[in-house]
């Protein structure tokens with residue numbers, strides 16, 4: 164009689180040390196978008212960083228591509244409870260983009276094509292914690308995942324990683340973005356399970 168192990172599906176078990184509370188590991192890459200996918204051509208893409216003084220720093224696609232690139236490998240944690248380990252990206256660190264930006268702002272308000280917004284403390288974009296990424300898994304970032312370029316802030320729940328990013332507004336006051344206005348947590352630390360306001 165052959166021994167059939169029903170429990171084995173050829174997948175490694177989730178590594179609990181890498182799994183924040185209430186999350187499960189997924190192996191595919193779900194698409195979560197609040198609206199239709201905007202199709203932005205690379206030649207039409209521009210990133211603007213504005214400061215509380217009204218100063219504007221802009222990069223078109225060519226200027227962005229000329230910046231030093233990094234290849235972060237990070238775990239993703241979505242508030243809908245899936246986590247994906249070891250995702251490989253390529254892009255520019257926010258440390259590079261903010262290098263010559265003079266600001267005393269405490270908050271960043273992120274704008275995306277299609278109207279999506281999200282907010283986070285400026286310090287969470289610094290010190291190797293955040294990137295504007297344009298490649299995923301060795302290929303140009305697909306439109307449904309935020310191509311031509313998205314924000315990647317993997318230490319916070321994934322709704323903070325705005326797809327189709329177009330602007331970063333640095334400001335003194337905090338303002339809730341799209342999901343934060345709908346009751347999601349203002350900060351969104353997966354390890355403290357900050358899913359909703361009051362968590």
Ligand SMILES: Nc1nc2c(c(=O)[nH]1)N[C@H]1C(S)=C(S)[C@@H](COP(=O)(O)O)O[C@H]1N2
Pocket residue numbers: 192193194195196197198241242275276277279307308309321322323324325326327
């Ligand atoms: N512009 C924009 N960015 C967005 C969203 C969105 O609806 N619009 N959804 C957020 C949410 S809730 C999640 S979980 C992730 C999903 O990213 P993915 O579709 O690449 O998995 O994108 C975030 N960034």
Ligand SMILES: [Mo]
Pocket residue numbers: 195241242243321322
């Ligand atoms: Mo999400």
